[in-house]
Amino acid sequence: MSMKADVLIVGAGPAGGTAAKYAATKGANVIIIERRPEVGVPVRCGELIPSNDEIIGMFPNAGDISSLFDIPKELKLRDIEGIKLIDPKGKERLLDFTGYTTDRDRFDKHIVSEAEKEGAQLVKGCLFIKTKDGKAETSLGDIEYKVIIGADGPGSRVARSLGIPKNNDLYPAVTAQAKGDFEPYVQMFFGGIAPGAYSWIIPKKGQANVGVGFSPKFADGTLSEYFEKFRTKHDLDVTTKLEGKYVPSEGMISRIVSDNGMVVGDAAGQVISVNGGGLPLALIAGRVCGEVAGDRCMNGRSLTDYQAECEKIFRKPLRTAASNKKLADVLAFGSDRRTSICMSILGERRMGDLIRCKRIFP
Template structure:
């Protein structure tokens, strides 16, 4: 049983929480709490992360932590050099993107290990319930903590966010296979758009090597119309005109599930002595579902804000301002893009028309949460 006063409790040991704990533990007494028995497992992410130079173009105002720019080779499963996007008609367009495919189990545990070396105490297999004046812990570690400050980095269904009064926003729901013996282009991370095979989202093939890949679909429940996600993924693997040629003879090695916030920033990311970071805060690019870069940057800002607040008395309201300065514009634009594209997502005919209107470089700008001129036209305006 633990009963103690501490300076900072970080709830959630994903990239945002581990980064926050790592930064804050250099100056503060920090406890990092994770409900999963194993940090980084089960995997709930495709693992694709652009190289450092690409990230600087994606987030030009953000100060990128070394954890994003220089990832040890042992945590990188594969490198890609292209991104290829397919329309429902089967037409594809591609553009250069230098990417890394991470071993998310190893990467997340690496970040947690760094936080531990900096002085954070790690409490896996432990749930945290918020009560007046503290946290009630249950599971492997039990007791009550009275932190002066709490960072909620506890994922899309964040307990801390709900305690702050934020409504649960619409989620993308994802199902993914790790597959072997597939016939893929190992140089390209591929995305497939189709109202039939990926309603309200997209399907993907992310290479893990010459004949292995993460293959998944991410959709929104409002587009499912009674369909089951496992049936959608099976349909993509075995029936999609282009994907089945690459995948149908492969074997499934693992099945992974996850949720992705699809609505941008939570209503409030700061309240009282609590702040939110990563998926818990809606720090995910709604145009692509990419969350690792924003999570790590937000974790860094959260850790720095905790130090400034607890050591110097600086207001936590500055946290929201710093998030806005470093990647708020990209986050807001990604939601605008998602709403614009929503107009087309229910019809393959409209998806094909939008696809035809965008050049490969304009598609790349969309992935960077930039709005190209065809999306700004009246035809694709938000309805």
């Protein structure tokens, strides 16, 4: 196979699909390659999306959120009415929070289909290997491009190929579906059940997404062992295979562009360190990245505009989240007693600030 594109996008997750849509809207010829045979499968996500109001509150410089998150009704499975933070002793604190849950596989497919409607071409089962002389070497042959976008997740091969810094300190997390009727709250459990991070129950329709993330430096077992303890403790009727992936934990990487390439989404560390949420950021950054790539091909716009725009949108909230996370590592994690004390000192209001990328102390 020998192919040619103005914009080549590696990875058909939410960041890649969104970038493809907006680059194609600008009139560029776009190819998305995806290593998996099916977009969005397997699901490795908690499937929680904050409401538009929550997203605007966290990222006020992100531009028009309602058109970006114009998600079809059938992909909004369940409204979320709050978050219960549960300390190691079982004490619950209820935070106001609005959002909804989705099926990530259908969500990713929807985003890619929107890109296809704009003219982007999807090639599945195609693994990106490396860049060489302005071409991408893939498992299906070389692809020529003017701009390449790495939307290939936390361990981005595109970033490595372009000499863009990599994500450090990745946290592993696993997830599965559990059958049952669950209350309309996200439940987050802290302490030894998920050292250095949290385990969760996120309600969907007739089932919940359940999972565990941990920080390897605080854990003394495998993630599957921690998940099994969590499953047993909450008597969860797990119906699917456990699936896992890494989560970037240090905020946006310092440089996300090269001469003719960009990275976006998890590949760029565009994830909220304190809670591992990355879907809103993948769509917000994907739009900017796609527009800049399209403009570069059509009228020579500089790719550094993408870096500048992302700094404006993400730098402050993601830096705050990362420093709150570092503080938690030092003060709150490591023993159940410390975790409980810190949660009670912070209380509901400050825990709400923590989740929303705000400073917890003046």
